[in-house]
Amino acid sequence: MAFTLTENMRNPMVFTDRWTLLMVIIAAVQLVLVLLGIKRDKDADEFGMDASRTF
Secondary structure (H helix, E strand, C coil): CCCHHCCCCCCCCCCCCCHHHHHHHHHHHHHHHHHHHHHHHHHHHHCCCCCCCCC
């Protein structure tokens, strides 16, 4: 969504632009959140809890 809001499709295609750093930061935050979510699911399994259940 952020890409479509920040890019002018009439401009010539380039590898980097002024929004590249923002997109990298967003991707890094998403990766960290996914890894934390996976770790949380594994921790629930160690205590005999069903990781598929949500509270």
